[in-house]
Amino acid sequence: MYKGFRSESFTAWAFMAPGLLFLAVFTFWPIIYGIPLSLTDYSVITETKYVGLDNFTRAFQDHNFLISLWNSLVYVLIVPVIQIISILMAILVNSRIPGVKMFRAAYYIPVVTSMVAVALIWSWLLGNNGVVNYLLLKAGIISEQVSWLSTSSTALYVLMFITMWKGLGYYMMLYLAGLQGIPADLYEAARVDGAGPLRLIVHVTLPLLRPHILFCTLISVMGAIRVFDEVYILTKGGPGTSTLTSSVYIFQKGLEQFNFGYASALGLIVSLMVGALSVLVFRLNRKGGVNSY
């Protein structure tokens, strides 16, 4: 038994090795290396000096960084919205109506489309003379053109919407897999007890999807805080600092202004924040926390 386990685990490690090696070189090592870097003023091009915790004290006095943290936290607001909509979508495409496969594919297309393409398409749609303004003007919802991405009151929410639009299909697929793992006899038993469609969702579907909800919430919280592509392509953090998210700010500080030491410190702070939020998500999802039975 023990011997079998040994050879089995060896096989497992052997299969994981290539991926792990890749992760070690391109993910774990940079993360570890970021810690000592954050204590220096490393910029590649000039002499490196040890600066102790200066980068961290500077970070908390850096008005733009604090704004970027706040914006990243605001971005997390899309998490529950994405989860609720994608669960509903999964329930819809899990039914046996004809043509449902087409819908599944259609909802999934944005997920496999490159973010650059998605961002560019939305920038045209949302342009001053774009389709969005045209339709809203025609419908009388707005009275004059709105520069969706250049107006501070709308830019961040528009970006959140784009992130959501692209991510929905992905979470829908995960939930669909979860739904298809729920035994049909549970539903039948509930129906026999007189449960309607809503009660089925609340008392059977949602409790049994709990592990999936935990996983999806977790990765979407991380994704929301780390959001980069759409923000960088569409607004670069502007206008002003209204859409400056932490990833974009770290990128600008590091790769545009060569303050790698400072950028590493900011990266560590954000990583700790993501870690804390992940713990929070786990806590909230603990059994016995919210009992829906």
Added chain:
Amino acid sequence: MGTNRKGFTVSLLLTMSMLLAACGGNGNTKGTPDAGSTGAPGTGAEATAAAEPVKLEFWTIALQPTFNDYFNNLITQYEGSHPGVTVEWKDYPYDAISQRLLTSTASGKSPDVVNLNTEFASQLGSKGALLNLNEYLTDEQAKSYFEGIYNSTVFDGKAYALPWYTGTEVLFMNKKLVEKAGLDPANPPQTREELVEWARQVHEKTGAAGYAQQLVSKLFPIDGIQILNEDKTAAAFNTPEAEAMITQIRDLMKEGVVLKEDADFSKQIQYFSGEQVAFQLSGPTFINFIKTSAPDVYKNTIAVPLPTGKANLRLSNSMNLVVPQKSKNPQQAVEFAAFLTNAENQTAFSKVANTLPSSKASIQDPFFTDSDGSLEAEAKVASSQSLDKATDYMVGVPSAADINSALARGLQEILMNGADIKETLNKVEKEVNNIISQGS
């Protein structure tokens, strides 16, 4: 399990302490030119034989494959007159060159001659990553470039870049819209005030806006507002003049005379192509984009010299050649850069690339004085004859990229987000002073 975890923690701590020890030795070897290497380089006319074979690595931005023939020919010419020197030419996309330069510098394989824009050259120069070319150039060489352009990368009397090809802005006008507004394109506006009046009239009569612009730091120097003080030690833009300038832009945006938008170049092309604006202020490269995106608008477009602001100067947008501090062959590198940017070679490059030269002698060439009436030729003559007034707006500004982004963000806060002008200027002033004091 417990011991495993302990072992892991110990090894992680060890790794970290080793890293901490290692990062002290990161890139500390300052490449100083060899003693006695401060002789003035030749411009390629006379041969300077290298004692040992020297291989120069030369990087450009987005010039291959279009200009392969031009460069290969020059390189062959140079190698012929400099026995023992070989030049290896590499070309990178605009977005990639800074990353490449950083990674190669970090790995100790610095290139010798690199093509950079002024902002990036200033950023690197002020961080001490580039060679001071004044130690290598003769007075005559330094004076052969337009002063305003040459001085844009000079700090503390140290010249960090040789100006190369450049462009200055001209005013493109949509003739149809201008005439519809009852204005005469044959007598174009000469000053910013006149341009604003024209834009207002276009807006009133045609409904189109005057122009779109990007909210960047150059708006300050156009109106004669210095970004930094004389000795570049503090911000100097927080003045009543700056408040007036920003107030005016804000009012024009409210009126619809200027588009309320932070429009980058690609957006500006869209607006001009769609005839939503009548004017466009930009370099001659704009023509190619209009030609492909809106041929009808292209046929209706004319180019005239750019109306000047209060400062009565025109801004250039230059490419430079720099020699990284860590180049192993500084002497030969400077010689090669000087050879590429001498008047003869710059004139030849302008002819193949349709750019402007930064060397004074070049614009005497008929290529820059005669026009065949086409939009391209008009734009070329208009812009080349204003080169003597041209200056790069980041003249000698250290950490230019950081300061630019702080100013741009401030302008966006005010003009797009409706923030208070004075309050925002105070905030940005503080931020810029921080950038200067931190040197980062």
